[in-house]
Amino acid sequence: MAFDLEHHAPALRHRNFRLLWFGQAVSMTGSMMQNAAVLWHVSLLAGDSLKEKASALALVGLVKFAAIAVFALLGGVIADAFDRRKLMLVTQSAMALFALALAWLSWRGVDAVWPIYALTALTSAAGVIDGPARHALLPSLVPAHLFANAITLNTIVFHVAFVGGPALTGPVMQYLGLEWVYLVNALSFGAVIVALAAMRDLPATTKHERGEVSLAAAWEGIRFVFRVDLIRSSMLLDFFATFFASAKALLPIYAQDILKVGESGYGWLYSAEAVGALIGALFLARGAERIQCRGPWLLVAVGVYGLATIGFGLATSFAGAFAALAVGGIADSVSIVLRNVIRQEETPDRLRGRMTSVNMIFFMGGPQLGEYEAGVVAAYFGAATSVISGGVACIAATAWLAWKTPALVAYRKRPRDPSG
Incomplete structure (x- = not known):
């Protein structure tokens, strides 16, 4: 079947979105290469025993x-208070500098692990302002x-x-x-x-529409998220999973130790979830708008993710x-799209940055704390026990949220607004 832009990717007809989309394709590939490389780098410096490796790898998630x-x-408040395009120019430049610093450390053969932790934390900080x-x-x-x-x-x-990204990381x-x-x-x-520099004709934001940089502004975003059942439950679902x-x-x-597939195999294992996703x-791309029972589909997708784990x-x-x-990647892709649609539909524009920043605590904090939890459990009970128990807990948490949040179970696609 030929690719039909109108049916499969109508958003790409809009020039500014198209610019950012292609720019992200390149930048995210590099970022995923680095994410995989950092874990490998830390594992090489940590020591030979399973406990040393697991503990050192757990700390990567903790510093993130x-x-x-x-x-x-802070990132959400800033995103609602300043020009978002200019803000991204700053954060993208900062992350490039941190990557250059990691390259210098590796080239010099520095065998201390703390600079890697520090630069990983700085990259994460820039990322949660950029997001x-x-x-x-x-x-x-x-x-x-x-x-x-x-x-x-x-x-x-x-x-x-x-x-x-990770598939390239192994050979590189x-x-x-x-x-x-x-x-x-x-x-x-x-x-x-x-891409950001080439954008034209972005809608102007008035001072009234912009937020202020203050604790009160941050607190307004937190209150909004926890007041709206659909947004709160979708974020908790993401975090627990x-x-x-x-x-x-x-x-x-x-x-290295269980499947014994080396660097190349590691790169493909790191990519496997994304292949499915x-x-x-x-x-x-064509079917998201056809999903009517969005709440039930979201819950099923997260349950399947737990089973795959x-x-x-x-x-x-x-x-x-x-x-x-x-x-697991296939299930996660369904979950990601439906969660994000819920948040965009339920959030007014003046609060989008702050809603996203609260979401990033769940969306990014969950995996990073999860890596720490997985590493600690693996250090004492073994890697397989850590992974299997995590999958079981994911399914249990999904069932609990479905029981506690009828609004999520009942959530359906909203009719299209003719003015939108």
């Missing part, structure tokens, strides 16, 4: 979460009735990067060295910077592990 907890709310600005910019790039399509296309970019580390992974990521931020079922930090252990997102924990072969992670 610390940055998220400190800067996420609210990027998400809040979306309604300025496409009309409201194309939100679901634009979010799906962004999800496709994310997962293409998640497939391509093996044949060129870690420093080249970090250098490629630093250069990749230029694609978004160029990623906290309990996050196995990324343990992939170096699986690649990309497949799911490609179907959703259990399957990965039980896997004894590379093929089995890859397949389980890919199934």
